[in-house]
Amino acid sequence: MSTRKTGEVILDIQNISLRFGGVKALTDISFNVKEHEIRSIIGPNGAGKSSMLNCINGVYTPSEGSITFRGKTFSHMNSRQVAEMGVARTFQNLALFKGMSVIDNIMSGRNLKIKSNILLQALRIGPAEREETRHREFVEKIIDFLEIQAFRKTPVGQLPYGLQKRVDLGRALAMEPQVLLLDEPMAGMNLEEKQDMSRFIIDVNEEFGTTIVLIEHDMGVVMDISDRVVVLDYGKKIGDGPPHEVRDNEEVIRAYLGAGH
Numbered sequence: 108m109s110t111r112k113t114g115e116v117i118l119d120i121q122n123i124s125l126r127f128g129g130v131k132a133l134t135d136i137s138f139n140v141k142e143h144e145i146r147s148i149i150g151p152n153g154a155g156k157s158s159m160l161n162c163i164n165g166v167y168t169p170s171e172g173s174i175t176f177r178g179k180t181f182s183h184m185n186s187r188q189v190a191e192m193g194v195a196r197t198f199q200n201l202a203l204f205k206g207m208s209v210i211d212n213i214m215s216g217r218n219l220k221i222k223s224n225i226l227l228q229a230l231r232i233g234p235a236e237r238e239e240t241r242h243r244e245f246v247e248k249i250i251d252f253l254e255i256q257a258f259r260k261t262p263v264g265q266l267p268y269g270l271q272k273r274v275d276l277g278r279a280l281a282m283e284p285q286v287l288l289l290d291e292p293m294a295g296m297n298l299e300e301k302q303d304m305s306r307f308i309i310d311v312n313e314e315f316g317t318t319i320v321l322i323e324h325d326m327g328v329v330m331d332i333s334d335r336v337v338v339l340d341y342g343k344k345i346g347d348g349p350p351h352e353v354r355d356n357e358e359v360i361r362a363y364l365g366a367g368h
């Protein structure tokens with residue numbers, strides 16, 4: 108288990124409920140995330156993990172409850188507001204531009220940071236040119252950090268799946284997030300790819316101090332890298348605590364056995 112030093116509560120989820128018609132995707136969920144923490148959300152299929160992430164990043168509007176980010180409380184935020192406040196996200200099903208190069212995909216994550224107007228950018232003159240240079244340098248740093256220099260100009264669609272997931276992480280990092288939401292970053296990966304991704308997640312957390320909220324099905328990875336784990340089942344919270352506590356929680360064991368995990 109990790110011995111990382113975590114800080115104050117940065118994200119506080121309070122009594123969140125979410126319905127889709129008759130389906131209660133989330134019922135009265137509360138938990139918090141501390142600064143610099145790696146916080147995992149686990150649970151069997153359909154437990155409500157992605158729905159929870161979608162409430163945090165403003166894709167879904169909870170029917171009840173609130174979310175406090177750095178002391179400011181919201182009943183609903185839109186996705187752009189959330190991004191501007193420093194929350195970035197990767198997706199379960201990759202949402203990359205497959206025909207575009209690695210560099211351009213990661214650069215697309217910098218859009219929110221680009222200040223000059225579109226005309227100046229198109230003409231690449233004056234401040235716009237200097238600004239673009241600064242962004243390109245930042246993107247190159249991410250590429251070095253993720254060890255994907257050899258594929259800088261390769262169209263993302265031609266890369267193996269594990270590397271595509273790494274580019275997806277790079278695009279989220281391009282936003283210089285304070286909080287990074289990762290939706291199943293290891294899904295579909297082989298063992299070596301999972302080990303690489305785990306290492307990058309830990310490095311992002313340790314080198315940049317980024318707070319990480321992670322949904323992941325691979326229990327080995329979750330137990331290895333998380334500071335604390337929240338467990339959902341049928342939209343309800345059934346466990347919350349450090350990995351060793353959650354692993355021994357009878358309700359959690361029952362939920363996983365019942366789901367055939």
Ligand SMILES: Nc1ncnc2c1ncn2[C@@H]1O[C@H](COP(=O)(O)OP(=O)(O)OP(=O)(O)O)[C@@H](O)[C@H]1O
Pocket residue numbers: 127130131132150151152153154155156157158159
């Ligand atoms: N857009 C939607 N419309 C209707 N129902 C939805 C929608 N999204 C999720 N649900 C339902 O909400 C519940 C929780 O789904 P969610 O995808 O959040 O679970 P999950 O834990 O992320 O599952 P998985 O591990 O399979 O990704 C499920 O019953 C699901 O069918």
